[in-house]
Amino acid sequence: MVNCRRETALTGPRSPIPVHQGFAGxxxxxxxxxxxxxxxHDILSRSRGAFVGLAIGDALGAPVEFMTSxxxxxxxxxxxxxxxxxxxRLKPGQVTDDTEMAFCIARALDAxxxxxxxxxxxxxxxxxxxKPVDVGDTCRRSIRNYMLKGMLETPFNQWDAGNGAxxxxxxxxLFTLGDDDLLSDCAVTQARLTHNHPLSxxxxxxxxxxxxxxxxxxxxxxxxxxxxxxVAEQPTFGFDxxxxxxxxxxxxTMQTVFxxxxxxxxxxxxxxxxxxxxxxxxxxxxxAGMLAGAYYGMExxxxxxxxxxxxKVLDETTRLAERLLHLSPLFSGLAGSHGTRPLG
Ligand code: MN
Ligand code: MN
Numbered sequence: 001m002v003n004c005r006r007e008t009a010l011t012g013p014r015s016p017i018p019v020h021q022g023f024a025g026x027x028x029x030x031x032x033x034x035x036x037x038x039x040x041h042d043i044l045s046r047s048r049g050a051f052v053g054l055a056i057g058d059a060l061g062a063p064v065e066f067m068t069s070x071x072x073x074x075x076x077x078x079x080x081x082x083x084x085x086x087x088x089r090l091k092p093g094q095v096t097d098d099t100e101m102a103f104c105i106a107r108a109l110d111a112x113x114x115x116x117x118x119x120x121x122x123x124x125x126x127x128x129x130x131k132p133v134d135v136g137d138t139c140r141r142s143i144r145n146y147m148l149k150g151m152l153e154t155p156f157n158q159w160d161a162g163n164g165a166x167x168x169x170x171x172x173x174l175f176t177l178g179d180d181d182l183l184s185d186c187a188v189t190q191a192r193l194t195h196n197h198p199l200s201x202x203x204x205x206x207x208x209x210x211x212x213x214x215x216x217x218x219x220x221x222x223x224x225x226x227x228x229x230x231v232a233e234q235p236t237f238g239f240d241x242x243x244x245x246x247x248x249x250x251x252x253t254m255q256t257v258f259x260x261x262x263x264x265x266x267x268x269x270x271x272x273x274x275x276x277x278x279x280x281x282x283x284x285x286x287x288a289g290m291l292a293g294a295y296y297g298m299e300x301x302x303x304x305x306x307x308x309x310x311x312k313v314l315d316e317t318t319r320l321a322e323r324l325l326h327l328s329p330l331f332s333g334l335a336g337s338h339g340t341r342p343l344g
Contacts, residue, residue, distance in 0.1 A: 049296060052317045056293075082308040082309065102169075106324060146193065157197065177212055180212070237251060268300070
């Protein structure tokens with residue numbers, strides 16, 4: 001019998017699709033251009049998972065930001081809930097700059113219905129004027145520079161290898177879904193509004209690629225191969241012997257996220273393990289939440305966390321994820337084969 005199965009790039013082990021039977025056993029079977037539509041609902045769930053996951057990881061980790069893993073264990077055992085508090089005295093479910101800066105990007109792209117670097121910079125400036133609960137030093141300096149001089153690219157600085165550009169990659173990943181070159185351009189230009197360092201640039205690009213692969217249903221082995229490529233390119237990101245450092249240095253942050261993402265088997269397990277490492281826990285949590293949310297989808301985000309997350313944040317992450325997916329090259333391609341049926 002002739003095997004008619006054809007897999008598209010959008011299928012993977014987590015999105016089983018019916019095998020097209022074609023005219024099995026018949027000569028007509030052999031080279032029919034069978035394309036199997038990707039499951040648009042899985043893609044939507046994973047896109048929402050990426051943005052909501054970012055906010056959840058931020059809210060879960062922020063109360064233990066700057067604590068060591070030992071201090072967290074002494075105080076909470078294992079931190080598993082959105083408890084609030086911490087050095088920022090947060091309400092339970094409140095998010096910080098990681099989510100707020102991602103909103104600045106997402107709202108600018110949604111307002112323009114396209115890429116808008118100046119719109120993003122203006123939103124960063126307006127956000128800084130609101131005196132946010134937390135702002136990284138590098139972000140604050142660069143945004144102030146933009147406000148004073150209008151510079152859309154901060155100059156190279158050897159101290160700019162923090163994770164402040166990587167933490168806001170969720171909206172950029174969604175907007176560029178389906179186009180790797182667009183992703184690289186947008187990842188680096190948004191990063192350099194505040195951070196100009198090759199390690200930050202590389203981290204942003206690879207995080208975007210991982211989110212793309214995850215949303216498109218690729219396997220964890222496939223994601224691991226992408227990380228192996230990153231490590232081959234920049235060996236400093238290697239994490240096989242994890243050093244347990246979870247600081248705001250982008251290399252430590254990425255190693256922490258990779259270590260926990262590849263060792264765990266579910267959304268909750270991944271994000272809990274990551275934030276309990278301590279250090280820059282809201283940001284490692286945000287990035288782990290984005291990646292795990294993109295991989296496992298909304299269905300795996302625990303209900304008790306969704307209930308506790310600031311409802312405005314849940315609403316806006318969910319809505320903007322969908323809006324950005326609509327703007328993505330991947331969606332234009334799908335709309336071509338699906339008509340203009342709205343998602344949802
Ligand atoms: Mn933060
Ligand atoms: Mn942080």
